[in-house]
Amino acid sequence: MPKPNPPVLEAMLRTLERRAILDESDKAAFLQLPLRLQTLEANVYILREGDRPDRSCVLVSGYAVRHKVTESGERQIVSVHIAGDFLDLDGALLNIADHNLQTLTRSDLAFIPRSAVRELIVSHPRVGMAMWVDTLIDSSIFREWVMNVGRRDGRARIAHLLCEFARRLDVAGLPIDGGYQLPMTQEQLADATGLTPVHVNRVLKALTSEGLIRRTKRIVTIPDWERLRSVAGFNETYLHLDQVARGMREDRSLV
């Protein structure tokens, strides 16, 4: 009998339980996934494009990004992850990594062997379905980012990123009292928004001087949510926060 893991997967299990109805066996199987815990420093690569991963991982604490690099060397951050995110489920199901995964801050990670994830999916399909929903929400966020970068100007792009981050931290129960720690340099913000660091600086300055945000070091405060939301054109549907409530009801009735 494998020994129970330290409570690193509990938070994730609570999320999954909202995505599908899990019985005791499902929960136990999930909690008994074999883990290897590891603490990584800031700016360390977890995975590189082209790797053939043999594991996938959960971000237990800290922040991380996924990014890609064009042939000509330009970097684009394609997603930002916070504590509790299942990073890289791709690693369990796809053969070759199509992007890099890098810590933003010092982070704790739980690595899970690829085979263990695949076995769990087959033996406990409801857990698989719940994790699948998670990856579909990631997908939805990618789609929003395509639109953010493709169809909004610099000002709205950055405002949107700030709104998304605030909302996600809030839902994850991470501390936000009107403000939050944004663990990204302006260069990284530029890589996430498809702008240059110089322009990011100017936009942040403008947003600040208009009173849309306040900044002290890297703590961002949003004095008037509705105003910033409106500048960003932020509509949280794409975060699928509703997967909680209606998901519960539906799972009970349908499967």
Add this chain to the structure above:
Amino acid sequence: MPKPNPPVLEAMLRTLERRAILDESDKAAFLQLPLRLQTLEANVYILREGDRPDRSCVLVSGYAVRHKVTESGERQIVSVHIAGDFLDLDGALLNIADHNLQTLTRSDLAFIPRSAVRELIVSHPRVGMAMWVDTLIDSSIFREWVMNVGRRDGRARIAHLLCEFARRLDVAGLPIDGGYQLPMTQEQLADATGLTPVHVNRVLKALTSEGLIRRTKRIVTIPDWERLRSVAGFNETYLHLDQVARGMREDRSLV
């Protein structure tokens, strides 16, 4: 005993079989999914943002796009789909549509009830895993699009779109003898690349005059793949075409 479906799911099953090992029961269950077939005209909405879908669908023939619209009314196409694509598996697992789905050409669609998909996932988890892989590849394509729109100039963006399309049609076994039908207007190309129709026109003209592509109506020919690939910075890793070969071996050994 449900009667067998017309051979609309066969092509998709062949794809799924390459993604995971399926036994006879898996295949039968997939082929017996209840379908409603429907032919839609060009430019018809299949699904709208905000809908609560009760079905998901497969594109049997034709072309379709997913798109989103900003608060200020700008449209962004976030993906283009070809015959054989499982459109909108989201519809089976997410509660609210976060994007629109629209035909580009007259298309045949097979609609599958949400509940049937969910039941299949739970009763035949290997089929679910194979479909999941499909959605992860979609995800990977979204990530590439974020980079395309965020970090490449107009010229490279359009070249990249043309390369991706050529490659996907080729793999899907759709006819390409050096050239293919691109069923999009320049306005739609603009919506897919985050540019304006006017600029798309100029870029196409430039690519044409440089001999990188040839155009007759909407048939695009690529006289020198390597040159266009290089302009685009196109690297097909993100399409995960390898999911075939190594996927087979791995599935056999691991699960």
Add this chain to the structure above:
DNA sequence: CGGCAAATTGAGCATTGTCAATGTCTGTGG
């Protein structure tokens, strides 16, 4: 042969990028 949608083209403009200098903050070693 109209009627329309789509494609082209031109002229002027603006958002954003480039280049380069300077300021600020933080941690470290002396």
Add this chain to the structure above:
DNA sequence: CCACAGACATTGACAATGCTCAATTTGCCG
């Protein structure tokens, strides 16, 4: 406790990629 290094942030001047507006042409269809 101070000086310094290095990373990050900020600013200015100028350039350019891509946008806007508007007109014209082309292709397709009944």
